[in-house]
Amino acid sequence: xxxxxxxxxxxxxxxxxxxxxxxxxxxxxxxxxxxxxxxxxxxxxxxxxxxxxxxxxxxxxxxxxxxxxxxxxxxxxxxxxxxxxxxxxxxxxxxxxxxxxxxxxxxxxxxxxxxxxxxxxxxxxxxxxxxxxxxxxxxxxxxxxxxxxxxxxxxxxxxxxxxxxxxxxxxxxxxxxxxxxxxxxxxxxxxxxxxxxxxxxxxxxxxxxxxxxxxxxxxxxxxxxxxxxxxxxxxxxxxxxxxxxxxxxxxxxxxxxxxxxxxxxxxxxxxxxxxxxxxxxxxxxxxxxxxxxxxxxxxxxxxxxxxxx
Amino acid sequence: xxxxxxxxxxxxxxxxxxxxxxxxxxxxxxxxxxxxxxxxxxxxxxxxxxxxxxxxxxxxxxxxxxxxxxxxxxxxxxxxxxxxxxxxxxxxxxxxxxxxxxxxxxxxxxxxxxxxxxxxxxxxxxxxxxxxxxxxxxxxxxxxxxxxxxxxxxxxxxxxxxxxxxxxxxxxxxxxxxxxxxxxxxxxxxxxxxxxxxxxxxxxxxxxxxxxxxxxxxxxxxxxxxxxxxxxxxxxxxxxxxxxxxxxxxxxxxxxxxxxxxxxxxxxxxxxxxxxxxxxxxxxxxxxxxxxxxxxxxxxxxxxxxxxxxxxxxxxxxxxxxxxxxxxxxxxxxxxxxxxxxxxxxxxxxxxxxxxxxxxxxxxxxxxxxxxxxxxxxxxxxxxxxxxxxxxxxxxxxxxxxxxxxxx
Ligand code: SF4
Ligand code: SF4
Numbered sequence: 001x002x003x004x005x006x007x008x009x010x011x012x013x014x015x016x017x018x019x020x021x022x023x024x025x026x027x028x029x030x031x032x033x034x035x036x037x038x039x040x041x042x043x044x045x046x047x048x049x050x051x052x053x054x055x056x057x058x059x060x061x062x063x064x065x066x067x068x069x070x071x072x073x074x075x076x077x078x079x080x081x082x083x084x085x086x087x088x089x090x091x092x093x094x095x096x097x098x099x100x101x102x103x104x105x106x107x108x109x110x111x112x113x114x115x116x117x118x119x120x121x122x123x124x125x126x127x128x129x130x131x132x133x134x135x136x137x138x139x140x141x142x143x144x145x146x147x148x149x150x151x152x153x154x155x156x157x158x159x160x161x162x163x164x165x166x167x168x169x170x171x172x173x174x175x176x177x178x179x180x181x182x183x184x185x186x187x188x189x190x191x192x193x194x195x196x197x198x199x200x201x202x203x204x205x206x207x208x209x210x211x212x213x214x215x216x217x218x219x220x221x222x223x224x225x226x227x228x229x230x231x232x233x234x235x236x237x238x239x240x241x242x243x244x245x246x247x248x249x250x251x252x253x254x255x256x257x258x259x260x261x262x263x264x265x266x267x268x269x270x271x272x273x274x275x276x277x278x279x280x281x282x283x284x285x286x287x288x289x290x291x292x293x294x295x296x297x298x299x300x301x302x303x304x305x306x307x308x309x
Numbered sequence: 310x311x312x313x314x315x316x317x318x319x320x321x322x323x324x325x326x327x328x329x330x331x332x333x334x335x336x337x338x339x340x341x342x343x344x345x346x347x348x349x350x351x352x353x354x355x356x357x358x359x360x361x362x363x364x365x366x367x368x369x370x371x372x373x374x375x376x377x378x379x380x381x382x383x384x385x386x387x388x389x390x391x392x393x394x395x396x397x398x399x400x401x402x403x404x405x406x407x408x409x410x411x412x413x414x415x416x417x418x419x420x421x422x423x424x425x426x427x428x429x430x431x432x433x434x435x436x437x438x439x440x441x442x443x444x445x446x447x448x449x450x451x452x453x454x455x456x457x458x459x460x461x462x463x464x465x466x467x468x469x470x471x472x473x474x475x476x477x478x479x480x481x482x483x484x485x486x487x488x489x490x491x492x493x494x495x496x497x498x499x500x501x502x503x504x505x506x507x508x509x510x511x512x513x514x515x516x517x518x519x520x521x522x523x524x525x526x527x528x529x530x531x532x533x534x535x536x537x538x539x540x541x542x543x544x545x546x547x548x549x550x551x552x553x554x555x556x557x558x559x560x561x562x563x564x565x566x567x568x569x570x571x572x573x574x575x576x577x578x579x580x581x582x583x584x585x586x587x588x589x590x591x592x593x594x595x596x597x598x599x600x601x602x603x604x605x606x607x608x609x610x611x612x613x614x615x616x617x618x619x620x621x622x623x624x625x626x627x628x629x630x631x632x633x634x635x636x637x638x639x640x641x642x643x644x645x646x647x648x649x650x651x652x653x654x655x656x657x658x659x660x661x662x663x664x665x666x667x668x669x670x671x672x673x674x675x676x677x678x679x680x681x682x683x684x685x686x687x688x689x690x691x692x693x694x695x696x697x698x699x700x701x702x703x704x705x706x707x708x709x710x711x712x713x714x715x716x717x
Contacts, residue, residue, distance in 0.1 A: 200448060
């Protein structure tokens with residue numbers, strides 16, 4: 001099955017695809033006859049997609065082929081040329097994040113930058129980051145307002161708490177997954193193989209931070225807004241029926257750049273860096289500020305801290 | 310080959326019957342077809358056609374799944390008296406109970422598959438060619454124990470019936486070990502299903518050690534309720550001998566189990582409400598509503614009322630011994646537990662979300678149609694199995710060597 005919503009005349013398409021497939025075999029070559037079929041995919045691609053192994057068991061060539069298929073699929077579905085990479089983790093790096101909540105003003109610039117950067121479905125209004133509005137001095141999440149829309153922020157007497165995937169060091173979501181479609185990479189980022197996930201959503205039930213989101217339908221992204229710089233484990237266009245989450249902008253951070261949310265934050269509340277580097281800013285924060293983590297009692301060991309001046 | 314003959318005869322028996330029987334099969338098939346059509350809509354458009362959301366990410370499908378695993382496990386209540394205590398009367402109907410277990414496990418598995426975002430990737434679960442995250446993932450555990458339970462409940466009756474079919478007595482020593490395994494397995498399927506939920510500290514409503522015992526207790530109430538009704542139907546429609554003592558026994562088990570189940574509910578309510586902390590938000594939502602949302606409130610009180618009425622009927626001996634009253638109690642218990650352990654258990658786990666958001670869920674027509682189809686399919690399987698089982702048990706279906714000389 002392809003990742004696309006099937007349109008009415010699948011029968012015709014199948015015939016077409018089969019002809020292409022047979023022709024492909026006849027010519028003794030796997031070079032796809034670039035005829036759209038099965039929702040804009042060739043039969044060969046559909047076939048290869050179906051039998052694609054999980055990320056961690058693919059050989060370098062298989063990953064290469066998968067990346068090319070992803071690019072072709074994006075072309076067919078969104079009519080954009082994307083580049084899908086597979087930048088490996090850097091050695092000696094484990095990422096961590098810290099947010100200065102006394103600085104956060106609730107602008108939500110991080111939220112919107114993230115949506116654009118990571119090609120989140122616009123129709124579904126999926127957002128990896130939630131900024132919670134709470135009364136000053138209150139940390140009970142049940143009192144939080146997720147949908148605050150005053151004329152101007154910050155509102156007097158309120159404080160703001162941005163929440164996203166905490167990249168837990170002992171992640172319950174990873175334990176939950178029945179097919180190991182989600183795991184922690186050596187640089188500490190918890191990722192999802194969107195081509196391996198079966199969409200059972202058990203990980204969503206297991207996550208204590210409501211960080212995982214599901215593609216209830218094919219995500220819609222306007223072609224002109226598509227971020228073409230993508231990563232297999234990160235912001236490449238996602239199929240329908242699978243889970244996704246914040247991945248610390250894996251396509252940027254593995255190349256030494258900042259995550260988009262940090263770059264977008266006008267108040268400088270966000271500190272991102274390598275936890276293994278004793279000279280990093282995040283290590284300074286951890287050593288010198290009063291930091292805390294959300295729901296520490298659950299033992300998930302988030303690599304995401306909060307502090308105030 | 311007698312085995313092929315056996316299967317052939319069995320299947321032929323399944324599709325032989327009076328007109329009413331055929332109408333029954335046709336009605337069930339229609340419901341299945343209707344639901345299948347709605348399911349195809351879910352396949353083409355995605356799970357967006359359900360009422361589920363990122364906030365409430367499991368709904369009606371998983372609710373029915375949790376309930377049905379309990380029904381499947383309850384077959385053990387016939388298996389134990391039949392094989393361990395060697396009760397002749399129970400032995401006569403134990404195969405019907407095992408047929409029910411097969412049907413219930415099938416339904417449970419279908420409900421999980423209906424819930425998947427990518428059913429086309431189901432093969433990813435197969436060890437070796439896929440990645441089976443066992444023993445870490447509780448969902449992997451559940452798949453494993455349900456599959457094995459399914460096979461056990463097929464294999465044991467298959468052997469017993471096949472022996473009868475050939476006019477022999479089944480060799481008790483041969484299949485007894487499997488019966489013992491099946492007994493423990495029945496408890497395990499429901500315990501693992503409870504652990505699937507209670508393993509999540511992220512969801513305080515489920516994260517209680519009492520969930521496993523509660524699941525077992527409520528299963529041993531709702532299961533016998535269904536078996537009692539079913540056995541009476543079998544007795545009415547066929548000449549099969551269902552002894553009243555079996556029904557009395559099941560009614561007694563059900564009474565005790567329902568009492569325990571209600572006690573557990575009370576213990577849960579006390580613990581959560583005496584010092585109402587953050588943990589109690591979900592249960593508060595369930596019973597009283599939260600922040601102006603209370604779609605489950607009427608349901609859970611209704612369920613509680615059903616169960617309480619049932620337990621009163623069951624506890625008064627003269628009432629319980631009246632067939633009509635017993636049947637009423639059975640229906641009340643079945644529906645009551647279905648609500649309590651279905652929607653009443655799954656949905657509040659998601660309300661409020663771990664970030665404190667309150668978002669309600671209600672199944673859509675697609676979910677209702679697909680669920681109806683799966684139930685109808687289960688009833689269909691049970692009907693067919695029971696039909697063949699009864700024919701063989703009554704000796705109507707026997708292997709005759711001379712038949713074997715003719716090709717099928
Ligand atoms: S925050 Fe949730 S999704 Fe992220 S690693 Fe922790 S459990 Fe997994
Ligand atoms: S939804 Fe996907 S990632 Fe999450 S547990 Fe299921 S298969 Fe694993």
